[in-house]
Amino acid sequence: MDFTVILQAGIASGTVLLFATIGELFSERAGVLNLGVEGMMLIGAMSAFSTTIATGNPWLGVLVAMLFAGLISQIHAFIVITLQADQVVSGLSLTFLGAGISLVLGEGLSKAGTVALLPDFSIPLLTLIPIIGKIFFTNQSILVYFGYLLVPLSWYYINRTRPGLHLRAVGEYPSAADALGINVFRMRYFYVFVGGMLAGLAGATISLAVSPGWFSELTTGGQGWIAIGLVIFAQWDPFRAAVGAYAFGALRRLILDIQGPLVLLGFANPFYYNPYLGFFLQMLPYLFTVVVLVIGSREAMRKRIGAPAALGNPYVRGERGK
């Protein structure tokens, strides 16, 4: 096995997680937990693929995916921001809604055959760097490169710009922001929309670049849930989110690839001969997500790892304190 090849594919696979994680990060930084990432990703993957089949233009596919997923996210926004309902319940139902819609509209898409995909290319000069060049800058999809840009841009936006300052205030202490004339409701709608669009982009990245095609709910295979876990792991920081997303992308590839060869490092490959070991490996990312979510749901721990203080709480104007 050539590990640089696995890592190269891992980066591509991690880009899916990256978009979804950064999107959820924006939403949570504004104080809205959206557990519907998986559903929005399915919407994105399905609409990107079917638009591309219909029009032959994958760029249009990406655009439609982002808009459609963003639109779906606004259902959640309306329920939790305007109607002030429980964010967990609404987010879960968004997952089911997204999955349902994409399965119905995606009926028959799996037999549609091949479509025009987004371009892959290498970056001149950078590709010459030993190992790094091969892993990060050789024959990657254009979306992977976009991911590299998104991380520092997101960090800069959140930490060094005026709208970023307002975003953080809205997630930490909405009444303080409101008292100074910031429209908390509008901001929260907007960032839930951003989260939806990036989840849609994550879906499009799967169906148009990383593993092209539509395989109903297996297309995303629970990556939306991993993204939610990664936001906690990342402690709401884009750079840490990138580290987590790429590490998990690489792990996913490794788990797939390690089960292939008959001989591993000179021994009979146990993962090939014992399928249960393979199942165990495949379970690991989800197990990790469960552990992170359990840790992240503890009130004391959330304060310690720096969760946005108002995360999960609806903002009601005129209530004292938070």
Added chain:
Amino acid sequence: MTEQTSSTEQKLIIEMRGIVKRFPGVLANDHVDFKLLHGEIHGLLGENGAGKSTLMNVLAGLYRQEAGTILVNGEPKIFSSPRDAIKSGIGMVHQHFMLVPSQTVTENVLLGLDEPRFIMRLPDYDSNIAELGEQFGLKVDPRAKVWQLSVGEQQRVEILKMLYRGVDVLIMDEPTAVLAPQEIEGLFDTLRAMIAQGKSVIFISHKLQEVSAIADRVSVLRKGVATASGVASKGVSRQELARLMVGRDIIFALDKKPCQPGEIVLDVRDIYAENDKGLPALRGLSLNVRAGEIVGVAGVAGNGQSELSQVISGMRQCKKGQVLLGGDTVSNHSTLFGIQHGMAYVPEDRNHVGSAPNLSITDNIIMKKYRKSPILKNGLLDMKAATKLANELKQAYDIIVPNVSTPVRLLSGGNLQRVILAREISGLPSFMVAVQPTRGLDVGAIEGVHRLLLTQREAGAAVLLVSEELEELLSLCDRVYVIYEGKIMGEIMIKGEGHDEGLVDTIGQMMTGTPLDQIQKEGVVANG
């Protein structure tokens, strides 16, 4: 200052005419008139619930009045948000600070402004804000995160926020409630610096001596009605102001019998504990309380008082050390264990920790008694006995409600506190810890709570009173410990009536981190 108070020479900057503001069931402001002169500090006095904050929230654009007009420099204005009020030069510093804890001072000041447009070069603004602070004697590091700041520093950030927005009129809502005596002096200096630079200040307070000390003129509200409007503070006595506030003469001294301390009941030995964020809150704290005495814990809010009371009551684990109640270790046990050993607890948050808001008075009363007869009968609750008990306590503790099935969330602060005290005291505790038991209560209710605490002391119980009101501690307690950053700075005996300025000054120094032995050493050096 006395020359300034002659109103004929000074320009009227704000005039509020016939302001009416209603809340469900309450007429908070009943045709109130209020006038602010340019360059004055105007004290706004009143009991809690008299409507002073409401009136000022109307002026600051947070509430909209139902009737009445606001004139700024003679022009009528309608404020639909605090932003409008700030544009007209009126800013308010609220009692509960509106600061984002995870952001820096500069970020908090810039929050909500149109400048900078997009990219923030924070270092540039840091120096602007430091300069502005210098100008008004508001020392605070612009790069510090708000959660790292003391409450006094946070208040300075709030003031800076308003000054940066260029307000001419600053409304301060109970600004001294959270400050140590030295910090209060600093605040007063800042307010005077603002006046000297042509600004005006409205100072809301229920503390008479402060208003007399700082204000040029005073207005008094009682039950939503202005009982005095713009009288010169020099020409009116404290007694007179008190009568205007309360509507009757209040007795400033409590009837307190000499202390007869008995055995040590509560013994806190060298405890260490963390706060919710996992940071050290208590670091090697020791204290004790004897039977028949009230012992106070003084300190500026957030120095470990909450954690201390939680460790004692069993609601928080301690890392090291132990709490002994009547010789038995109660720390790191359940709260039930403490209750069975005679512990009573009057928590800081009476709405959520002290009571279950949606349950009735009866349910709240029996919360510590349902395990035993007469409430427990054949393994079931005897609701008849419970109602009977609740009615008895309602009588005995003067809880004013139509009936005991009323959910406690509908009670006023004073009534709710009486329900909690009734529950705790009727269990005949050997020890009681009370945290801020009078916060937010009106003068009458405060008197009632004080009397109940003194009755406990006379009945031979040990009482630990945690409070941020120095006055309260000095008038009730036999001894006072001063807490600073989770450590005891020293212990002071309170001897009967009348406390001297030196004592307040010493406690003030301890509240800001100077241990008592150091103060005494320096005192000896200075005297010798």
